[in-house]
Amino acid sequence: MKNRIQKKLGEDKKLLSIYFSAGYPNLNDTVSIIQDLEKNGVDMIEIGLPFSDPLADGPTIQKSSTMALKNGMGTDLLFNQLKEIRKTVSIPLIIMGYFNPVLQYGVENFCKKCQEIGIDGLILPDLPLDVYKEEYETIFKKYNLINIFLITPQTSESRISQIDDASEGFIYMVSSASTTGAKQGLGEEQEAYFDRIARMNLKNPQIVGFGISNARTFEQATKTAKGAIIGSAFIKMLSQKGTAGISEFIRPLNHKP
């Protein structure tokens, strides 16, 4: 059975994906943010499950995670908020977070819950490839969840090939050696890296994340890649304008008429 991520990747267009921290700016904004994003033409959403110690994130997402936790966000509550999401939303939904909250929920319980709700994939940056393969791959597959792996400019070709083999959706291509939201824009170094990866002819398409903040960087990133993810810039907008600013933020990014 094809999962929504795989179907979406089959569409003949560049994909715009948005990340936000669930429970931010307000505890109960989760569902309306997802609905607004879909209405405004976003192709895919990463719903951030907040964590107390987000190692790979820069100040913006650290702050939104901390605030979300202060607002009272938690694993059960997130699942509860998303319980009926598939009645109104049909684009692929991915939960992105750190491994410890998933481990505490019970990996199988977590995956089962995701399937019930209609979550299509997980991005858990600190769940390493070898541990996933040895301990969790069968569980993810049982619940039709796609696990998304990251690569960076420092990832060796042999490791990229291993990751490509283990992947079934897309590869999350981190644009530079950095935490989220750390670098402004994309330079020649990134373009050379995107070209290098494109020439590898991987079986999985790549979606670029980190450093994408506007239409210009989106276009740069998707010259060779299938799509791009905006996170910190979207969250910054939410902190300034709240959910009312969503359509204005997405409009210039919207490559579709």
Next chain:
Amino acid sequence: MTYHADEKGYYGQFGGAFIPEMLYPNTEELRQNYLQIMEEPSFVKEFRALLKDYVGRPTPLYFAKRLSDKYKTKIYLKREDLCHTGAHKVNNTIGQILMAKRLGKTRIIAETGAGQHGVATATVCALMGIECVVYMGEIDIARQAPNVARMKMLGAEVRPALSGSRTLKDATNEAIRDWINNPVNTHYIIGSVVGPHPYPDMVARFQSVISEEIQSQLLEKEGIPNPDYVVACVGGGSNAAGTYYHYLDNEDVGIIAVEAAGKGVNSGESAATSALGKVGIIHGSKTLLMQTQDGQITEPYSISAGLDYPGVGPMHAHLFTSGRGEFISITDDEAMTAGLMVSQLEGIIPAIETAHAFAIFGQRKFAQDDIVVINLSGRGDKDLQAYIDYFKL
């Protein structure tokens, strides 16, 4: 059965490398090289020479006569407090700076809580003329002004960790984030037996000079290399790992780990990870850690900044779960009282971390002919203000 790390860095079910892909090349470079580098004769020679001439090793193994009389057992103190910079931390930073040089790194980062590891890192960076950035929680910077000044005098840049609870755990997060942003030229000197593989094993090996010396010194003094018990305080657990190292697989030697109970294990203000922790992931390692039911890491408390860590190294998590180690928790009050007691019985003012280890005699009895070696991991100079405030000196 071994209590050492396996080749993937697991101690039983604990350890491993739960890191984002951004850190994979860094830790992989270290993993592939650390054992080989540590075994190179030129490395061994340089490491040993610096430990001897710069750190002042071997540190004495001192028979504490008055303490032994008081508790009716034979107590030896391993005098790590006499190391240059005042604690065992420098054994590891000497080893890691030599490792960093051999890996061609030109910039060092570190985290620090109380500032002891930060000072030990700043010291070796000054010694080698290498750029040094130390992350320290904003709250700790305010609490530990003398150590901040020492690091600055030694030429290090002290960067405040402003995220989360702004203490050791957050300083560690910031150091890891720095490493993600500087993956090529930078080596991260972790201060304890925590973090992703190979750190817990590498740091334990650098600290193992402690138990190696205990063996030969005890042989000289008692005619046998093995005590009945080795005792150390555990925060992350580097001094404990060094004290236990050569005895881990010798079950004739009892291992005692002393944790900080803070205001009491069940007070809500504690750092007793073995009692309060559950299996989880912190700073890239699977271990026991204090966390909410949702897996959010909670803030520990201890009067001693060096024991104030919500996790424990994977070696110690395994020692606890397997029953190989005996874990005892000591409150702030018990530790402070023991610190004063050791000062007045032996003329040694211990660090508050170490004072926890001396407080076990209130709870734990030993036979008269037992040989108990306590690692006196650090001296109390840095804690003078805390002692002054506590005892109204």
